[in-house]
Amino acid sequence: MTPQEQDLTTITPTRLWVPKHVLITRAASELPHTAEIVRRCEAAGVEDIRILSGNALTGLRGATERETYASAKNTLAVVVAPPSALKPQPIPPSADWRIDLAKGCPAHCQYCYLAGSLQGPPVTRVYANLDDVLDGVRTHAGRGTVTSGTIERGGEGTTFEMSCYTDPLGIENVTGSLAAAISRVGSGEFGEDVQLRFTTKFDDVGELVTLDHGGRTRVRFSVNAAEVANRFEGGTARMPARLTALRAVAAAGYRVGLTIAPIMPIPGWREQYGALLDDVAAALDGIDALDLTAEIITHRFTPASKEVLLGWYPRTKLEMDEDLRSQKRSKFGGVKYVYPKQTMSEMRTWFVEELERRVPAARLLYWT
Numbered sequence: 411m412t413p414q415e416q417d418l419t420t421i422t423p424t425r426l427w428v429p430k431h432v433l434i435t436r437a438a439s440e441l442p443h444t445a446e447i448v449r450r451c452e453a454a455g456v457e458d459i460r461i462l463s464g465n466a467l468t469g470l471r472g473a474t475e476r477e478t479y480a481s482a483k484n485t486l487a488v489v490v491a492p493p494s495a496l497k498p499q500p501i502p503p504s505a506d507w508r509i510d511l512a513k514g515c516p517a518h519c520q521y522c523y524l525a526g527s528l529q530g531p532p533v534t535r536v537y538a539n540l541d542d543v544l545d546g547v548r549t550h551a552g553r554g555t556v557t558s559g560t561i562e563r564g565g566e567g568t569t570f571e572m573s574c575y576t577d578p579l580g581i582e583n584v585t586g587s588l589a590a591a592i593s594r595v596g597s598g599e600f601g602e603d604v605q606l607r608f609t610t611k612f613d614d615v616g617e618l619v620t621l622d623h624g625g626r627t628r629v630r631f632s633v634n635a636a637e638v639a640n641r642f643e644g645g646t647a648r649m650p651a652r653l654t655a656l657r658a659v660a661a662a663g664y665r666v667g668l669t670i671a672p673i674m675p676i677p678g679w680r681e682q683y684g685a686l687l688d689d690v691a692a693a694l695d696g697i698d699a700l701d702l703t704a705e706i707i708t709h710r711f712t713p714a715s716k717e718v719l720l721g722w723y724p725r726t727k728l729e730m731d732e733d734l735r736s737q738k739r740s741k742f743g744g745v746k747y748v749y750p751k752q753t754m755s756e757m758r759t760w761f762v763e764e765l766e767r768r769v770p771a772a773r774l775l776y777w778t
C-alpha cells in the first residue's frame with residue numbers, strides 16, 4: 411500500500427456535529443435535497459426532526475441570551491434560500507463570486523467571523539433549494555473579475571467561495587450539500603473552467619476523498635497557532651486532526667490550501683506559528699503533484715462584531731481593545747480595528763519569509 415492509499419483508508423473524523431433539533435420549513439419539506447438532509451440526520455441519530463406548518467422559524471429564543479445561544483447552536487434549520495441570497499456576489503480577495511450552501515455554523519469560535527453579520531439567534535440554516543444555489547455557478551461562469559483575468563490566479567477559471575457564511579464541512583454529515591456541489595462541478599456540468607473553494611476547521615473528509623472532484627475544488631484548512639486554536643476555537647477539530655485531513659484530501663488529488671487565520675501577536679508568536687508551519691510541512695511530506703496555496707489574515711473586529719461576541723462569550727480572553735488597535739475605514743464608512751502598523755509590518759515580514767522557508771510548496775495568495 412502506498413502512503414497515499416493508506417491515507418484514504420484510515421480517515422476517521424474526530425469532530426462531528428449532530429444537532430439536537432432539526433426544523434424543516436414547509437417550503438423546504440417539498441424539495442428533493444431535503445430528503446437527503448433528513449436521511450443524513452436520521453443516520454446521525456437526530457431524534458427531533460420536525461416539519462413546520464409554515465415558512466417562518468419561530469420560538470428560537472430562550473429565557474436568557476445564554477439559553478438562546480445554546481439552543482440555536484444545537485439547531486439545524488432546513489429552509490429555502492430567498493432570491494436575495496441566491497445572487498452570487500463578488501468576494502475579493504478570495505474569489506470571483508460567493509455562493510452559500512448554508513448560513514450559520516455550529517462551532518464556537520470566540521472571534522467568529524459571522525458575529526455581526528447574522529441576524530437573530532445563531533441557528534445554522536441549510537438551503538434546501540441546492541439546485542438554485544448551484545445555478546449561480548452556471549449563470550456566473552466566465553464572468554468573474556476578482557481572480558479571473560489575473561496573472562496569479564486566472565488559470566483557476568471562475569472561482570466560487572462557499573465558506574463566507576458557514577463552515578460547509580462542519581455541517582456536511584447532516585446536509586450532504588458539499589458532496590453534491592463538489593461532484594456536480596467535478597463532473598463538468600457547469601463547464602470545464604470553474605472552481606469551487608471553501609475553508610474549514612473540521613476534519614470529516616472520509617466522503618470527500620471518494621468523490622470525482624475533477625480537480626475543480628480547492629479545500630483549504632483554517633489553521634492557527636496551537637494556543638489560539640485551543641483557547642478560542644471551541645467545537646472544531648483540533649489542529650493535528652485538521653492537518654491529517656489536509657493530507658488526506660491532498661492525497662486524493664484535491665487542490666488544497668491553508669487559511670492561516672486569524673493570526674494574533676500572542677507572546678512567543680514566532681515560535682508558535684513557526685511550529686505550525688513545520689507541522690504543515692510534515693503533514694504534506696511526500697504528496698505527489700501538490701497544489702498548495704496560503705491566505706494569511708490578521709485578527710480584526712468591528713464595533714458590531716465585538717458587541718455580539720461579548721454577548722455570546724462574556725468571559726472571553728480574546729483581546730478586543732480599541733486602544734491597542736488601529737482604525738481602518740471601509741469604502742462604505744464602516745470601522746474595523748486592526749493591529750497597529752508596526753505590528754502588522756513585523757508579522758507580515760516574518761510570515762512571508764517563514765512560509766517560503768518552511769513550506770516552500772505554498773503559494774501565498776494574499777495577506778490582510
Ligand code: SF4
Pocket residue numbers: 514515516517518519521522523524575576577611646
Ligand atoms: S468555524 Fe468559522 S463560522 Fe464557525 S464558529 Fe468558527 S469562525 Fe465562526
